Amino acid sequence: MVDRRQFLTTVAAGVAAGAVPLEAVAEPRASGPSPVPQLSAGLAPPAFHPLALGAIRPRGWLQRQLRTQADGLSGHLDEFWPDVGQSQWFGGKAEGWERAPYWLDGAIPLAWLLDDQPMKARISRYVDVILAQQRPDGWYGPYPEDAVTKRYDMWAILLANKVLAQYHDVTGDPRVLAAITRSLHALLSGLDRTPLYGWGRFRWYEGLVPVYHVYERAPEPWLLELARKLRAQGVDFQALFATDDLAAPTPRRGLWKWTKHVVNTAMAAKASALSWRLDQRPADRTFAKGMIAFLDQHHGQVTGMFAGDECLAGKNPLQGTELCSVVEFMYSLEQLFSVFGDPFFGDRLERVAFNALPATFAPDMWSHQYDQQVNQAQCTINPDHSWTTNGPESNLYGLEPNFGCCTSNMHQGWPKFVAHLWMESPDEGLVAAAWAPCQIETSSHDVPIRVDVETDYPFRDTVKVVIEPDAPVRFPLRLRVPAWATGATVRIGSGGEMPMTPGTLHVIDRQWDAGRVTLALRFPMRPKASVRYNESVAVERGPLVYALRIGEEWTRVNADKPNRELPHGDFEVRPTTPWNYGLVLDPARPEDSLTFEDRPIGDRPFSPEGAGVVARARGRQIPGWKLAHGWAGEVSPADVAWSDPGKAPTDQPVENVTLIPYGCTNIRITEFPRVR
Numbered sequence: 001m002v003d004r005r006q007f008l009t010t011v012a013a014g015v016a017a018g019a020v021p022l023e024a025v026a027e028p029r030a031s032g033p034s035p036v037p038q039l040s041a042g043l044a045p046p047a048f049h050p051l052a053l054g055a056i057r058p059r060g061w062l063q064r065q066l067r068t069q070a071d072g073l074s075g076h077l078d079e080f081w082p083d084v085g086q087s088q089w090f091g092g093k094a095e096g097w098e099r100a101p102y103w104l105d106g107a108i109p110l111a112w113l114l115d116d117q118p119m120k121a122r123i124s125r126y127v128d129v130i131l132a133q134q135r136p137d138g139w140y141g142p143y144p145e146d147a148v149t150k151r152y153d154m155w156a157i158l159l160a161n162k163v164l165a166q167y168h169d170v171t172g173d174p175r176v177l178a179a180i181t182r183s184l185h186a187l188l189s190g191l192d193r194t195p196l197y198g199w200g201r202f203r204w205y206e207g208l209v210p211v212y213h214v215y216e217r218a219p220e221p222w223l224l225e226l227a228r229k230l231r232a233q234g235v236d237f238q239a240l241f242a243t244d245d246l247a248a249p250t251p252r253r254g255l256w257k258w259t260k261h262v263v264n265t266a267m268a269a270k271a272s273a274l275s276w277r278l279d280q281r282p283a284d285r286t287f288a289k290g291m292i293a294f295l296d297q298h299h300g301q302v303t304g305m306f307a308g309d310e311c312l313a314g315k316n317p318l319q320g321t322e323l324c325s326v327v328e329f330m331y332s333l334e335q336l337f338s339v340f341g342d343p344f345f346g347d348r349l350e351r352v353a354f355n356a357l358p359a360t361f362a363p364d365m366w367s368h369q370y371d372q373q374v375n376q377a378q379c380t381i382n383p384d385h386s387w388t389t390n391g392p393e394s395n396l397y398g399l400e401p402n403f404g405c406c407t408s409n410m411h412q413g414w415p416k417f418v419a420h421l422w423m424e425s426p427d428e429g430l431v432a433a434a435w436a437p438c439q440i441e442t443s444s445h446d447v448p449i450r451v452d453v454e455t456d457y458p459f460r461d462t463v464k465v466v467i468e469p470d471a472p473v474r475f476p477l478r479l480r481v482p483a484w485a486t487g488a489t490v491r492i493g494s495g496g497e498m499p500m501t502p503g504t505l506h507v508i509d510r511q512w513d514a515g516r517v518t519l520a521l522r523f524p525m526r527p528k529a530s531v532r533y534n535e536s537v538a539v540e541r542g543p544l545v546y547a548l549r550i551g552e553e554w555t556r557v558n559a560d561k562p563n564r565e566l567p568h569g570d571f572e573v574r575p576t577t578p579w580n581y582g583l584v585l586d587p588a589r590p591e592d593s594l595t596f597e598d599r600p601i602g603d604r605p606f607s608p609e610g611a612g613v614v615a616r617a618r619g620r621q622i623p624g625w626k627l628a629h630g631w632a633g634e635v636s637p638a639d640v641a642w643s644d645p646g647k648a649p650t651d652q653p654v655e656n657v658t659l660i661p662y663g664c665t666n667i668r669i670t671e672f673p674r675v676r
């Protein structure tokens with residue numbers, strides 16, 4: 001925990017909070033050509049560089065998850081949703097702003113990682129239209145003709161170039177690199193005529209991603225001039241966090257504020273890291289960790305996210321977290337791990353990816369929520385809601401509940417997670433940033449290498465990594481050891497088990513012989529109970545959070561609204577089994593009252609039926625804990641009777657209750673009162 005003054009002192013001092021464990025610092029070696037694009041002195045290289053898009057392929061449960069996504073809304077949205085299919089970006093008459101670029105931002109990596117030919121063909125046609133519509137002065141088609149003289153919010157331009165950089169990365173199409181370069185050049189002078197305001201001012205750093213993409217391939221000084229101009233015109237988040245009151249939750253039906261906007265906040269977590277590459281300011285190195293600690297303290301949820309529905313909403317598990325903020329925070333964490341090489345960001349990335357991300361989709365990924373709640377007893381059209389600034393449909397599972405931003409932006413979560421599982425280091429090494437089944441094709445010192453990561457992590461605690469170079473080659477392998485994994489070990493081939501230190505990157509620097517070398521990793525997962533809002537308790541084990549499994553009844557609603565033909569309809573979800581349990585659990589000794597059972601991982605790993613692990617706990621119903629304002633009532637400290645039997649809120653018998661991973665639930669209780 002950091003208090004406000006401590007946080008600001010930390011930021012000002014530029015020390016401690018962002019310190020990278022020694023083992024994470026890569027010492028560049030002098031030999032051999034680097035597979036990382038050569039960087040000029042003008043831009044500091046990241047600690048670790050993401051592999052080219054497509055070098056990492058999903059396997060096992062992760063491949064099934066991406067296939068489910070492509071068979072759901074992500075792979076079909078352009079076929080029926082006008083704001084994407086008829087977008088002005090694609091030559092149509094509908095929306096010409098952020099929605100089509102948002103969809104491409106996830107659809108491009110999704111289609112290429114799955115090698116989904118029909119989807120790839122459609123996307124390539126769309127990109128061809130974007131290129132064909134680009135004007136000689138560099139502005140893209142939807143950019144209004146008079147925008148060179150009138151005020152225009154540059155956000156969509158920043159976004160589109162970031163998206164096209166991904167397309168260039170995976171296809172190598174030189175026309176795309178040329179188009180991005182022309183657009184950035186137009187932006188360089190355009191920003192003098194119409195400086196950043198609105199969304200562009202709060203999201204300026206997204207523009208640095210395509211600037212760096214071009215600069216790493218053609219290091220021309222004007223690109224860094226553009227990067228500095230974007231930063232100078234954009235919001236200074238370090239100053240914002242030092243001056244604005246971001247700690248207080250936005251009141252119910254409160255005032256919408258740019259500065260407390262949850263998606264802007266999630267995106268801005270990477271601003272300082274991208275800025276650091278420009279001039280290595282010490283404060284840029286330390287800010288992100290301090291910002292995350294501040295958000296945890298005042299708005300943090302057990303999922304690794306912070307509440308914002310859609311302005312920062314405090315720690316109450318009834319407040320919502322917008323889906324856009326989930327996928328954007330994941331991307332920020334991927335960038336933060338890349339730039340600073342700090343395993344902390346990999347831990348947090350897994351926490352969000354395995355909990356907050358899957359929970360907010362229906363298991364078939366045809367519908368999603370705008371806002372998810374950690375304690376979510378039911379999802380209904382609810383005019384009596386207590387969101388800060390969102391509307392009554394925000395926790396429905398649907399096509400575009402509340403607003404269509406998440407409908408267009410949600411697609412990037414899983415595919416970018418896959419693309420950032422492993423990275424390469426400047427010393428020709430490989431780095432495991434996050435753990436999930438995948439296959440990597442890369443090289444070191446020009447020797448082709450294949451890596452197979454065989455695991456059911458996070459549902460199991462073992463990971464098998466098979467390294468297979470074509471010829472003998474020496475390179476360091478860095479393995480992220482989660483901070484919670486006390487007792488972690490690795491065994492190379494038939495050798496003995498070696499301990500690994502939690503919260504570090506474990507380095508194995510050796511000669512890898514041609515053929516297969518197998519590493520067996522173990523990350524022991526122990527139950528943990530954390531005391532949270534109003535003295536409630538939440539159960540965690542490894543990277544997974546656990547929540548009460550509740551029977552569900554799905555009811556179709558809004559069938560008369562446009563574009564709601566099944567399978568992409570809107571649904572309410574109501575409980576068919578009791579949810580008002582307190583847990584009989586001593587937070588100091590959770591292992592005494594919890595047992596975990598492995599189950600087969602379902603075709604849909606993040607569904608109540610497909611849960612790959614379940615927890616047995618003991619609980620008692622609390623008759624006074626009822627629905628309020630259409631939601632579960634607030635957990636009251638008075639319901640927490642662990643330490644004071646005289647205040648026991650229930651005379652109900654102790655029962656066995658089943659918890660499943662949070663990401664597998666659609667409705668749930670996650671923060672429980674504690675009862676004797």
Ligand SMILES: [Zn+2]
Nearest residue numbers: 322324405406
């Ligand atoms: Zn959204």
